[in-house]
Amino acid sequence: MQFSLFTSTILRVGELTAHLRRVVESDDLLADVWVQGEVSNANRYASGHFYFSLKDADAAMRCVMWKGQVARLPRLPREGEAVYAHGHVSVYDARGEVQLYVDEMELLGAGALWQEFEQLKQRLAAEGLFDETRKRALPKFPQRIGVVTSPTGAVLQDIRHILERRYPLPQVFLAATQVQGADAPPQIVAALQRVQQVPDLDVIILARGGGSIEDLWAFNDERVARAMVASRVPVVCGVGHETDFTIADFCADLRAPTPTAAAQFCTPDQNELRANLLLYEQRLQRASREHLLDARRRLIQDIHALHRASPQTQIAQRRQRLDELTRDAMRHLRPRLERQRAALAGAQRQLDTLNPLATLGRGYAIVLRDHAVITDPAQVEPNDLLHIRVRDGAFNARVE
Amino acid sequence: MAKKNANLSPSFEQLYTELETTIETLEAGNLSLDEALALYARGIELAKQCNAMLDQAELRIQELAPTANTLEDDSDLELLDGDQAE
Incomplete structure (x- = not known):
């Protein structure tokens, strides 16, 4: 096919999008329309404007709701929540995207995905899969850590960096798996089982970076939930998302808000350990100094005891005793002496009277x-x- | 957590835990001076070993081959066997 500069019209991109916008905006239906769908990829910017997608099973549409209209909502819709949205369709020239400009929205509560999630959650909760009593404590000093996550992407690197910084002693075993899409749940289950074959494994980190509720849907899968509960070692779930919990969060022995946090929860901090070791050395020194002082005190006591037991001391003791006995004897003897002296005086007087x-x-x-x-x-x-x-x-x- | 590989060099946890019990015993008293000094020497040695382990540690990451759960993958079994060598 040959282009001809003279017979065909060549549009600049801006002209194309402007034309598209005119076509869309001239349509009566698109100017005033109600749409039913589930909210997804919701983002509220600092400006106050609300960006999201409306979607159902097989289609999605970008939407924006300006700050002023958002303010009239009783609350922001949740991820996966079904809504009726009213507005007009137009084209965002900068991206050539068709968008629904929403000016009114009715929140219908839980959407289909949300309902599915709620039902599964209730069923598994009733079975006791979320019970705090079955949650296991994490080892304080893990030697072997299993990581179940995507081998590509930042998550594995984040976990590696945290472990290197905090506690680089353990061996890490990566069981790679998809963490998104229809294949993800069975792959995650297989990876969980695979990593448990490592002998003496201490803990498993199941991790994924943040994403929309659809992106995280594999972590709401019943098969994944049961594989986590069946794990013979504790599982820490680190799925990056801010607000809502996934089923995997409820099943985990410990829930972390991000993969990084999961790696933190699994390990002691070597800075703390080093500080403790320093304290421990000080305590050792203090305690052994106590023992030395104690031994010296005992030694001094022994010397005193020895001194008390020496012959010299015995002699001194006995000399003193002798003095005491003598004094006692004198004390007992004196009355008798006095009596005899009195008797003698009496006899003397009698003798005097008889003296010629x-x-x-x-x-x-x-x-x-x-x-x-x-x-x-x-x-x-x-x-x-x-x-x-x-x-x-x-x-x-x-x-x- | 009890480890099966007691025949290998002691783990950080074993050293750290022994250090803590050593300190507790030493602080509790009721020891002869010889015992106390021996515990002190042991404790200082344990702290030194713990610090050395942290200093020398280097994170090791191994990827498990996806077929490992069938127990047919040689390289993967070797990897695990190597770690379990008695």
Whole structure:
């Protein structure tokens, strides 16, 4: 086919989109239309405008709702929520996209996907799959971590970086799987089973980056839920999404808001560990210093005890005891001594009254000759030397 | 968590846990000086080993071949066998 510059009209892109817009806008139906569908890929920008898709089983349409109209809604529609939207269809020139400009919206509550999700959730909850009691604690120091995720994309790299930074000790076993699309659920199940064949596996991270509710739908699959519950090691679910939970979140032994967080929850932080090790060394030093001080105290006590037991001390002890005994003896002896002394004084006094010398005190004298008492004049002859004793002394005299 | 591979070099967890019990025993007292000093030496050694393990660690990632669950893939079995070598 040959282009001819003169016979064909060549449009610039802008002219084409402008023409398209004119065609679309001239259609009466498209100018004032109600559409039923489920909200998906919802995004509210900082400007306040609300961008989303309306979709059903086999089609989707980009929609925008301006800030002023959004403000009249009772609330923003949830992902997957069915709505009636009113507005006009036009073309966004910058992308050449046909869009529904929504000015009014009726929220119908749960959409079909949402209902399916709610029903499955209730059924599995009733079966006890979400019970907190069956959730297992994660190992504190995992040595073997299984990762079930897409081998391409940022998720695996995010997990790798977190592990390298926090705790690079474990071996990581990757079971690659699709995480999106119709094939994803059976692949995830197979990957979960595959990774469990690693001996001594400690924990499994099941991860996916963020996405719309459709993108994450594999994590709302009953087969995936049952495979997680059947896992012989704890499963941490790290599916990146901000608001709603997936069934996999409820089934997981631990739910993390992102793949990165899942890797964090599975591992200790080596900075903390290093800080602890430092503290532990200080505690070891303190405790052993206590023991040394204690031993020294005991040694000093022993020296004191030894001192107390030495012969010198014994001698000193006994000397003191002897003193005490002597003092006791004296104390007991003294009354008797006093009594005897009193008795002696009494006898002395009695003796005094009987003492012949006492008579001398009254002026009497005793006459002796050759130590014999003269009691009869016939006993003496003239010139005999006599010895006369009076009160204050004695003198000699001769008989005439 | 008890590990079956007790014959291999001790895991970080084993060293770290032993360090914690060593400290508790040492702090509880009622030890002879010889025992206390031996525990102190052991504790310092354990802390050193823990630090060394963190210093030397390098993350190892292995991808499991998709057929591994049929137990027919040689390379995958080798990989697992290599880790379990007694």
